């Protein structure tokens with residue numbers, strides 16, 4: 231609200247100034263004007279000592295000469311005195327009939343404050359009602375239009391192969407919407423880019439506009455959430471209006487989660503303003519036809535909190551994940567940014583990429599920039615490897631990045647841990663296929679092994695449950711076999727395994743010794759929440775002991791099985807770890823090759 235000051239804003243200050251000025255003026259006049267009784271006035275008229283008398287219905291004012299002969303002002307209240315005119319004429323006093331003081335001045339003085347309030351009120355209302363087209367830009371979107379043609383192309387975006395491929399279709403549409411229309415192609419209205427901050431979502435959107443050669447309008451979701459109800463909605467409307475006027479073009483909304491949060495989320499009811507803004511966005515999205523040539527791209531790092539309405543067909547119906555960069559991507563990103571600085575032969579970008587797992591594009595751009603700054607500080611003509619290493623430390627020291635510091639030793643442990651999960655999962659017949667294994671830190675987890683069920687399954691057999699337990703212990707087993715010690719990295723696995731084993735015994739009746747009794751009294755969730763099942767009314771002490779031993783037996787057996795598998799396949803484990811350390815992420819195909827003892831190409 232303090233950013234743009236339109237003509238209305240000026241008018242507001244001008245009228246405020248005017249009113250204050252007039253008040254001061256009238257106050258000053260008052261002090262210099264002598265207040266006379268009517269009789270005194272008549273007396274003075276008779277002496278002929280007054281001049282310039284102005285007679286108005288409610289006052290008589292004029293000038294007189296005081297004892298020192300200086301001209302002063304006076305005023306008095308008029309009386310019903312028919313003789314006054316005659317007396318003044320007799321004394322040869324010049325008189326004027328009222329109206330010298332214009333009526334509107336009086337009006338403005340007495341009604342000024344009220345008027346001011348009304349102006350201010352209108353000013354606010356305009357913003358709220360979204361009269362975006364009026365001369366006021368309170369309710370206008372702050373959407374920034376790129377100046378001229380965007381120079382950003384896909385070449386400036388390193389890595390991101392999949393997002394680029396998916397966005398290709400949109401580029402060809404924006405290049406020639408008419409042709410697309412004739413072909414009857416169906417294009418998504420909105421594309422949602424999901425990914426961690428700094429992974430290049432904005433950059434990708436700009437590159438789409440740049441490649442297609444269309445204008446790029448960007449706004450941030452947080453700009454739509456304003457203090458005043460309705461302002462955000464009006465800004466949304468304005469953004470879409472701009473889009474329509476400039477079609478074909480690309481509208482980009484960063485941080486859409488700021489507006490698009492689930493409407494009923496949050497304690498204490500919704501946020502009215504945000505809700506209105508979101509509704510307006512939905513209305514606008516439904517209201518425009520893609521063939522107009524306007525494409526909306528939004529970015530978020532929290533797709534999970536978005537209102538489902540935003541993701542429905544005809545809205546953001548295409549979601550593209552912008553992943554954290556892999557080792558190869560990181561090398562490419564560094565190359566893109568290193569083009570802009572001078573560096574000597576000592577710099578090895580691959581080594582830098584290896585040292586920075588978990589860094590996203592923005593971090594890497596930062597590393598290159600810091601290295602150049604350091605070089606400049608020491609008066610070098612080009613940046614060297616030492617500068618880059620110091621730059622990494624500086625970026626690492628930045629906020630919230632500390633957790634990502636992984637020494638080579640730690641990385642090796644993580645690699646063994648994750649490979650352990652993977653190998654156990656691959657060896658056991660009743661496990662879900664492994665989709666991916668990675669040692670790139672993600673959130674609080676240091677590494678990840680993705681398992682996707684082959685089909686949607688809700689029923690699990692006992693064998694599957696047992697396999698799952700062994701897989702969960704695979705990480706710990708690998709650490710124990712290789713390093714003969716256990717790290718804290720396995721704690722989440724253990725708690726998951728314990729929950730599963732507990733349900734197996736108390737809910738699913740998978741223990742032969744106990745048999746099919748539901749012992750958990752209600753939902754198994756409660757056990758997960760830490761309720762003590764032994765307190766259930768019909769569980770005897772003996773039974774609760776038996777439950778404990780059975781749970782422990784399942785867990786012990788699973789760990790032993792996992793250890794067994796890891797020991798038998800230690801060679802494969804070592805090979806997988808060496809590949810993981812090189813590539814950081816292995817996909818299903820690569821895992822299969824490793825399991826078959828075949829080498830990976832291109833590593």
Ligand code: ADP
Nearest residue numbers: 387388427428429430431432433563591592595
């Ligand atoms: P996001 O919108 O995902 O938060 P940005 O697109 O704003 O991230 O990225 C910030 C900066 O990081 C970019 O301006 C660019 O310099 C750099 N960057 C991020 N990803 C890449 C990439 N894939 N290739 C090259 N530079 C990148």
Ligand code: ZN
Nearest residue numbers: 705719720723
């Ligand atoms: Zn694990």
